[in-house]
Amino acid sequence: NRISDDGAAAISECLKKNITLQELNICRNAITSIGLIKIGEALQINTSLQTLDVSYNLISNDGAAAISECLKKNNALQELKISGNEITSDGLIKIGEALQINTSLQTLDVSRNRISDDGAAAISECLKKNNALQELKISGNEITSDGLIKIGEALQINTSLQTLDVSYNRISDDVVIAFSEY
Numbered sequence: 001n002r003i004s005d006d007g008a009a010a011i012s013e014c015l016k017k018n019i020t021l022q023e024l025n026i027c028r029n030a031i032t033s034i035g036l037i038k039i040g041e042a043l044q045i046n047t048s049l050q051t052l053d054v055s056y057n058l059i060s061n062d063g064a065a066a067i068s069e070c071l072k073k074n075n076a077l078q079e080l081k082i083s084g085n086e087i088t089s090d091g092l093i094k095i096g097e098a099l100q101i102n103t104s105l106q107t108l109d110v111s112r113n114r115i116s117d118d119g120a121a122a123i124s125e126c127l128k129k130n131n132a133l134q135e136l137k138i139s140g141n142e143i144t145s146d147g148l149i150k151i152g153e154a155l156q157i158n159t160s161l162q163t164l165d166v167s168y169n170r171i172s173d174d175v176v177i178a179f180s181e182y
Contacts (some may be wrong), residue, residue, distance in 0.1 A: 001026075001028065001029050001031070002029060002030050003026060003029040003031060003035075004029065004030045004032075004035065005030075005031060005032055005034045005035035005038075007029070007031075007035070007176075008026070008029075008031045008034075008035025008036065008038055008039055008068065009035060009038045009041045009114060009146055010037075011024070011026065011038075011039060011042075012038035012039045012041060013092065014042075015039065015041070015042035015043060015046045015049065016042045016045050016046065018046065018048065019048050020048055021048055022048060022049060022050045022051065023050065023051040023052075024049055024050070024051065024052050024053070025051075025053040026053065026054055026057075027053045027054060027055040027056050027057065027081070028055070028056045028057070028167035029057055030057070030058065030060065030118055031054065031057040031058065032057070032058045032059060032060075032063070033058075033059050033060055033062035033063035033065075033066065034060075035057075035059075036054060036057070036059045036063035036066050036067065037061075037062070037063070037066040038070055039052075039054070039066075039070075039161075040063075040066035040067055040070040041066075041070075041075065043070040043074050044069070044070055044074060044077065046072045047074075047075075047076045048076060049077060050076060050077060050078045050079065051077075051078065051079040051080075051081075052077060052079070052081070053081040053168075054081065055080055055081045055082060055083040055084050055085065055109070056083070056084040056085070057084075057085055058085065058086070059082065059085045059086075059087070060085065060086050060087060060091065061084065061087060061090045061091035061094075062093030063082075063087075063091075063174060064082065064085075064087045064090075064092065064094055064095055064120070065091065065094045067080065067095060068094035068095045068097060068098035068154070069098070070098075071095065071098035071099060071102045071105060072098045072101060072102065073101065073105060074102075074104070074143065074149065075102075075104045075176075076104060077104055077105055078104055078105060078106045079105070079106065079107040080105060080108050080109070081107075081109040082109065082110055082113075083092060083109050083110060083111040083113065083137070083140075084111075084112040084113065085112065085116060086113060087110060087113040087115065087131045087156070088113070088114045088115065088116070088119070089114075089115050089116045089117075089118035089119030089120075090095075090118075091113075091118065092110060092113075092115050092119035092122055092123065093118065093122040095108075095110070095122075095126075096119075096123050096125060096126040097121035097122070097126075099126040099130050099133065100125070100126050100130060102132065103131075103132050103134060104132060105132055106132055106133060106134045107121035107134065107135040107136075107137075108133060108134065108135070108136055108137070108140055109137040110137065110141075111137045111138060111139040111140045111141070111165065112139070112140040112141070113118070113140075113141055114141065114142060115141040115142060115143060116141070116142045116143065116147070117137065117143060117144055117146045117147035117150070119138075119141070119143070119147070120138070120143045120146075120147025120148065120150050120151055121147065121150045123138065123151060123154075124144075124150040124151050124153060124154035125127075125154070126152070126154075127154035127155065127158040127161060128154050128157045128158065130158070131158070131159060131160045131161070132160060133160055133161055134144055134160055134161060134162045134163065135161070135162060135163040135164075135165070136161060136164050136165070137163075137165040138164075138165065138166055138169075139165045139166060139167040139168045139169065140168040140169070141168075141169055142165070142169070142170060143166065143169040143170065143171065144169070144170045144171065145170075145171050145172050145174075148166060148169070148171050148175055148176075149173075149181070151164070151166070152181060
């Protein structure tokens with residue numbers, strides 16, 4: 001598909017009025033941060049959407065910032081998939097800040113982006129305060145052993161996370177062995 005930003009704007013208008021839609025998959029389109037900002041604004045109002053998949057678009061850090069604003073106000077969204085969107089640690093820092101106050105998101109997929117140890121540190125801070133997130137997919141990024149250690153430290157405090165996918169990062173065997181102690 002090629003929904004693009006104009007299509008995303010139309011979808012956002014629907015989301016502002018719709019009270020029954022629970023899942024929206026608009027992955028692999030040409031949606032940029034401009035379109036995602038519109039969708040994010042609509043999700044600050046919408047109370048029915050539980051799953052949003054915007055993977056493999058072109059949303060970058062500006063789109064991640066728009067999603068973070070949505071997460072601060074939306075208490076319906078339970079699953080967010082934003083993999084493959086060129087999001088860096090800066091974008092994940094914004095999302096992590098929002099997740100420190102969000103109480104509904106249970107699944108976050110930020111795999112196949114450009115997230116480094118700074119993003120892992122932001123997620124670790126989020127995990128220390130968030131008790132809703134149950135599944136975190138952060139595979140295929142640029143996280144090293146240092147980032148995994150930070151996440152491991154947060155898991156000593158967090159009581160909700162059940163699934164963690166850190167595959168296809170830059171993590172060494174010795175740190176994985178140490179991580180198993182967390």
